[in-house]
Amino acid sequence: MIDTLRLTAEEALGLVGRGEVSPAELHEAYVAAIAARDPELHCYLRVLEEPNGTSIPIALKDVIGTKGVETTAGSKILRGYVPVYDSTVAARCKARGLSLLGKTNTDEFAMGSSTENSAYGPTRNPWDPSRVPGGSGGGSAAAVTAGLAPWALGSDTGGSIKQPSALCGNVGLRPTYGTVSRYGIVAFASSLDQVGPVARNVRDCALLYSIIAGRDHCDSTTVELPHAVELPEAEDLKGLRVGVPREFNEHEAIEPGVRDAVQRAIELCRELGAEVGECSLPHAVEYGMPCYYLIAPAEASSNLARYDGVRYGYRSARAADRLEMYERTRDEGFGDEPKRRIMVGTYALSAGYYDAYYGQAQKVRTLLIREHAEQFERFDVLVSPTSPSVAFELGARTADPLQMYLSDLLTIPSCLAGLPGLNVPCGLSEGLPVGLQLIGPQFAENTLFRVGHALERAIGFDGVPERLR
Amino acid sequence: MAIDREQLLHVAHLARLELPEEELERLGAQLNDILAAVSKVSELDLADVPPTSHPLDVVNVWDEDVPRPSLPVEDALANAPERDGDAFRVPPAGS
Numbered sequence: 001m002i003d004t005l006r007l008t009a010e011e012a013l014g015l016v017g018r019g020e021v022s023p024a025e026l027h028e029a030y031v032a033a034i035a036a037r038d039p040e041l042h043c044y045l046r047v048l049e050e051p052n053g054t055s056i057p058i059a060l061k062d063v064i065g066t067k068g069v070e071t072t073a074g075s076k077i078l079r080g081y082v083p084v085y086d087s088t089v090a091a092r093c094k095a096r097g098l099s100l101l102g103k104t105n106t107d108e109f110a111m112g113s114s115t116e117n118s119a120y121g122p123t124r125n126p127w128d129p130s131r132v133p134g135g136s137g138g139g140s141a142a143a144v145t146a147g148l149a150p151w152a153l154g155s156d157t158g159g160s161i162k163q164p165s166a167l168c169g170n171v172g173l174r175p176t177y178g179t180v181s182r183y184g185i186v187a188f189a190s191s192l193d194q195v196g197p198v199a200r201n202v203r204d205c206a207l208l209y210s211i212i213a214g215r216d217h218c219d220s221t222t223v224e225l226p227h228a229v230e231l232p233e234a235e236d237l238k239g240l241r242v243g244v245p246r247e248f249n250e251h252e253a254i255e256p257g258v259r260d261a262v263q264r265a266i267e268l269c270r271e272l273g274a275e276v277g278e279c280s281l282p283h284a285v286e287y288g289m290p291c292y293y294l295i296a297p298a299e300a301s302s303n304l305a306r307y308d309g310v311r312y313g314y315r316s317a318r319a320a321d322r323l324e325m326y327e328r329t330r331d332e333g334f335g336d337e338p339k340r341r342i343m344v345g346t347y348a349l350s351a352g353y354y355d356a357y358y359g360q361a362q363k364v365r366t367l368l369i370r371e372h373a374e375q376f377e378r379f380d381v382l383v384s385p386t387s388p389s390v391a392f393e394l395g396a397r398t399a400d401p402l403q404m405y406l407s408d409l410l411t412i413p414s415c416l417a418g419l420p421g422l423n424v425p426c427g428l429s430e431g432l433p434v435g436l437q438l439i440g441p442q443f444a445e446n447t448l449f450r451v452g453h454a455l456e457r458a459i460g461f462d463g464v465p466e467r468l469r
Numbered sequence: 470m471a472i473d474r475e476q477l478l479h480v481a482h483l484a485r486l487e488l489p490e491e492e493l494e495r496l497g498a499q500l501n502d503i504l505a506a507v508s509k510v511s512e513l514d515l516a517d518v519p520p521t522s523h524p525l526d527v528v529n530v531w532d533e534d535v536p537r538p539s540l541p542v543e544d545a546l547a548n549a550p551e552r553d554g555d556a557f558r559v560p561p562a563g564s
Contacts, residue, residue: 356511
């Protein structure tokens with residue numbers, strides 16, 4: 001009997017490698033789990049019931065283009081869109097024999113922090129279905145936690161991998177900008193978008209990262225990894241310098257239960273042999289959010305210009321001429337959040353406002369890069385909560401966009417700086433998972449894996465929600 | 470700096486978004502809240518700081534040209550809302 005709630009990807013690979021379980025049996029076990037639990041959780045937008053690989057299964061966020069399999073990015077404007085080519089990450093998974101289980105739910109165009117902006121209905125948190133799984137990659141994160149996939153890929157612009165992993169209690173990596181190809185991914189904000197793994201533990205996360213990372217000739221922003229991915233083994237943190245930035249750990253928005261769990265994890269770092277010190281990034285949190293909500297919408301307004309009803313996707317039936325076709329297609333096809341961001345972005349880029357908004361935000365970005373770099377002269381890794389709160393109730397933040405934007409307060413700064421970040425569960429608050437965020441310098445994924453793995457062992461967090469045990 | 474109705478309609482036109490009356494009102498209020506929040510970036514004096522458009526310190530990447538088959542016409546048209554032979558069909562330009 002395959003227990004999909006507990007099986008790690010590494011164990012699953014072992015079972016298949018030794019011939020104890022066939023790839024088809026494994027795929028079918030997950031399809032059965034999906035049939036049992038997904039009607040309640042709605043992690044998947046579509047499921048591939050037929051096994052289609054020679055190894056273990058994987059789920060892909062619906063912004064990841066998959067040849068012959070509908071890819072909607074959670075938007076009505078892409079309903080029925082079937083890519084005619086594979087994204088590079090999907091192709092790399094296929095080349096390893098991974099069997100595609102399905103496409104996971106996402107906030108429309110990956111814009112959101114709760115998966116409630118999906119045009120196809122929200123995903124629910126496996127720990128408590130009255131709460132959100134985080135977003136935008138709530139489908140991938142909830143699927144891994146609920147045993148509906150051994151691992152998954154997400155995409156992260158300002159926290160869309162790390163924050164849902166925090167709220168669902170699993171491991172998510174936002175890799176260094178440029179290490180994973182975006183070819184074939186539905187673009188949101190190109191100077192920020194990154195694809196990354198979601199997994200049950202740090203070793204699985206590292207393994208999946210090693211499969212997707214590296215230079216791709218189809219994406220000229222990618223680079224070759226300077227060193228190979230190492231699966232973490234060490235259980236101590238001797239010789240490691242851990243920085244605790246005040247602004248990220250003492251912000252008033254952080255819930256007391258979150259702060260306590262993170263404090264205990266920081267104390268554990270010390271017990272495991274790390275040298276722990278306080279530090280300060282004076283502008284990162286305060287100016288990161290406003291900076292991000294100029295740069296990301298500006299780039300989104302440009303990227304989303306392609307949805308015009310001409311070549312693919314939705315087209316309004318109520319158009320007498322071409323201009324009407326563009327305007328009505330976009331009004332009817334986009335939901336509220338993409339519209340807000342297109343409007344903010346278009347405004348921020350328009351004549352007369354460019355310097356004050358977009359130009360100034362790009363300078364703030366330089367400031368944040370410098371602030372982080374300065375701290376990485378003293379520390380190997382910076383730690384903080386990933387999300388200021390545990391999973392919140394569905395509907396709690398939908399009426400006020402700014403309230404929703406604050407969900408990513410602590411994940412945004414390092415995204416703007418192009419830095420890798422890992423979420424590791426560090427305990428429960430009010431019966432819901434708390435995530436610890438580990439930030440490293442560019443290309444320091446191996447360090448993050450090492451720290452995450454040692455902490456994960458020491459913390460002993462049970463990632464299976466109590467109600468599913 | 471508040472954005473008024475006229476500006477809102479102008480930006481919507483630049484973005485090729487038709488906004489019905491009820492959306493205009495709701496979106497207008499939300500946009501003003503968002504713009505007030507993001508205007509915080511103007512508090513900082515960054516006259517001497519260069520802008521960042523790309524987070525990695527990389528130079529241009531040059532690849533050899535390698536000819537390969539392009540997307541077949543049938544594939545390129547596979548998702549067309551409306552086609553006419555080997556072309557995308559769209560409504561006529563307005564007056």
